Amino acid sequence: MHTHPAPYQPSLIRPTLAIVKASFLSVVVATLALTTLVLADEDAHKREFTSMHWENPKYMEHPKLGEYSKYKKGEWIKQKSGVYTAEASVDGAPAFLKCTRDSKEYSREAQFYEQLSKPIKPASEICRRIGWASDMFFKKEVDFPTDNQYGCIVMFSESKVKEVYDYIDTTSKHILYWHTMHLIQQMVVGTAYLHCQNIIHADIKPENMLVHHDKEGIQRIKIIDFGVSLDMPPNGKGRMECNTNGYCGPELFKNRDGIVRMTKADGWALGAVIYIYLMQENVYVLPRELLYSGRNKAIYNEIVKRLYKKETYLRDAVRRRIRSTYSDIPKRFALAIDLMEKLMRRKPKDRKSPLDLIAEYADLQIKDKYLGF
Numbered sequence: 162m163h164t165h166p167a168p169y170q171p172s173l174i175r176p177t178l179a180i181v182k183a184s185f186l187s188v189v190v191a192t193l194a195l196t197t198l199v200l201a202d203e204d205a206h207k208r209e210f211t212s213m214h215w216e217n218p219k220y221m222e223h224p225k226l227g228e229y230s231k232y233k234k235g236e237w238i239k240q241k242s243g244v245y246t247a248e249a250s251v252d253g254a255p256a257f258l259k260c261t262r263d264s265k266e267y268s269r270e271a272q273f274y275e276q277l278s279k280p281i282k283p284a285s286e287i288c289r290r291i292g293w294a295s296d297m298f299f300k301k302e303v304d305f306p307t308d309n310q311y312g313c314i315v316m317f318s319e320s321k322v323k324e325v326y327d328y329i330d331t332t333s334k335h336i337l338y339w340h341t342m343h344l345i346q347q348m349v350v351g352t353a354y355l356h357c358q359n360i361i362h363a364d365i366k367p368e369n370m371l372v373h374h375d376k377e378g379i380q381r382i383k384i385i386d387f388g389v390s391l392d393m394p395p396n397g398k399g400r401m402e403c404n405t406n407g408y409c410g411p412e413l414f415k416n417r418d419g420i421v422r423m424t425k426a427d428g429w430a431l432g433a434v435i436y437i438y439l440m441q442e443n444v445y446v447l448p449r450e451l452l453y454s455g456r457n458k459a460i461y462n463e464i465v466k467r468l469y470k471k472e473t474y475l476r477d478a479v480r481r482r483i484r485s486t487y488s489d490i491p492k493r494f495a496l497a498i499d500l501m502e503k504l505m506r507r508k509p510k511d512r513k514s515p516l517d518l519i520a521e522y523a524d525l526q527i528k529d530k531y532l533g534f
Contacts (some may be wrong), residue, residue, distance in 0.1 A: 244388075249315070251302055256317035260311045266388035267304070267312025272299035273360055273387035274314060281357060287519055288357035290526040297351040297384055322383065323372070325367035325434065329441055334486070337438075340380055342493040342531035344372065345435055347382035349525060352431050353515035355384070361391040361423045364404040365430035366483060367437055381531065391423070399423050406452055407443045408433050411468075412509050414461040424514040431515060432504030439479050439497060444468065444505075476502045493534050496522075505506045 237245045243263065249256040261267050277298045283289035299316035306312050329337060348370060355362055358458060362369070364386060371383040389404050400419040403409035410429030412421050433444045445467050451460060476498055483494050490498075502524075503513040519525045 184285055190531065245311075248318070251315070251317065255320045256302065257299060257316045258313060259316070259328070260307070260313040261388070262311055264312060267306075269292065269316070269390055270387045271301070271304040271312070273390050274299070276358060276360065277355075281354070284357055284359075285465055287516060287526065288354075289520065291350050291354055291357070292348075293528045294350045294354035294374075297347060297354065297382055298383060299383060319371075319373040319381075319383065321377075321436045322371040323373070325370045325438065327371060328372040329367075329438065338486075338494070339533075341438070341497050342534050343529070344380060344382060345438065345500065346525055346531050348431060348434060351382055351384045351514050352405055352427060352517050356424050356427070356514070356516055359393040360387070361393050361399070361401070362387065362427055362430075363389050363391050363401055363423075364408075365427055365434060366405050366408045370434065379529070393423055395508050397423055401426050403452070406447045406449070410505075410506060410509070411461050411464045414457040414464070417457075422509045422514075424516065425509040425512050428504045428512065428514045432501045435497060435501040435504070436475065436479065439494070439501070440482050444475075465507065468505075472507070473502075475505055493531065 199282075237247045240246055244259065244261045244266075247258045249258050259270070261270075277295070278300055279294060281288065281292055283292070299318055302315040302317055304312065304314040323331070352362065352365065362384070365384075369384060369386040371385060373381055373383065375381050389402075391399060391401070393399065398420055401413060401421050401423060402419065403413045408430040410421075410426050413419075436444050445464060447460065447463060449464065454460075458488060479494075479498050479501065480490060483490050483498075487494075500518055503518060504515070506512040513521070524530045
């Protein structure tokens with residue numbers, strides 16, 4: 162006896178399709194409505210934030226604001242990740258304001274600026290000798306939360322500061338090269354000073370190193386932005402993430418648990434900044450789809466393939482670039498290349514940390530040793 166398939170029943174299928182369509186449309190409408198609300202909320206926060214005035218009594222009432230009528234701020238500039246910055250003045254002295262809605266970033270930054278404002282407790286003789294590097298960080302005036310969920314930090318600043326990127330772009334090659342070791346010495350010593358304070362910067366890059374001229378017209382480095390910085394554990398090992406494309410050592414993508422030698426990872430990023438100073442180009446920039454793919458093994462292999470075809474690849478690239486301008490490599494470049502190469506070795510166990518370099522090259526400990534070198 163043959164069985165026949167059940168007859169086609171459109172009355173059962175069409176209502177189901179109608180329900181699916183209705184559900185889909187409901188989801189779309191709900192998503193659009195939620196997006197609109199989020200954007201409206203963000204826009205409202207932005208309007209409220211940018212209209213904030215220090216003389217506004219609502220903010221004056223906050224106990225942490227104190228005598229905020231003495232502050233004058235310029236126009237707020239929107240940065241990435243919901244951060245706003247503004248130039249300001251404190252009793253006529255230049256200042257810098259940074260406000261963020263990320264409570265963790267605000268807390269970290271306030272903590273580390275507070276830590277850097279105190280006299281260093283030397284962990285070693287070398288740390289004591291580079292105590293002069295304390296001037297390479299802005300001094301925090303005050304930090305406070307606002308009524309609209311921002312955390313703000315006011316720091317004493319310098320006038321006419323430039324990011325290292327801008328400095329490279331706007332400075333003649335002659336001046337840039339003449340001051341090579343003077344500025345690189347400060348970068349190395351400033352990073353080492355952070356490590357003496359048990360602080361891992363974790364996002365060293367040209368945008369976070371500023372150049373300005375002091376009263377004598379001497380170029381000085383300021384290291385900024387501690388929003389993702391970390392406390393260094395006693396054994397120097399801890400979990401780190403890649404915070405900026407192009408400044409992450411290969412080991413950040415190699416170890417599954419993310420545990421690395423933290424000072425060596427900071428050092429690799431510092432080496433990348435030195436490379437950019439000498440070459441005026443990035444060490445590497447990975448495609449975003451690869452960098453954020455979670456395929457760490459593929460990322461690690463790509464970095465190694467690009468930078469370590471042979472162990473002297475980076476050194477040779479810089480030497481070729483300098484020889485295109487100079488018939489021979491001046492001493493200041495030779496030293497800068499040595500520092501870069503030792504900071505950027507592929508394997509952390511073979512790599513030097515900034516403090517290692519200062520121990521090896523004793524002249525780095527002497528302030529302004531390379532001025533006019």
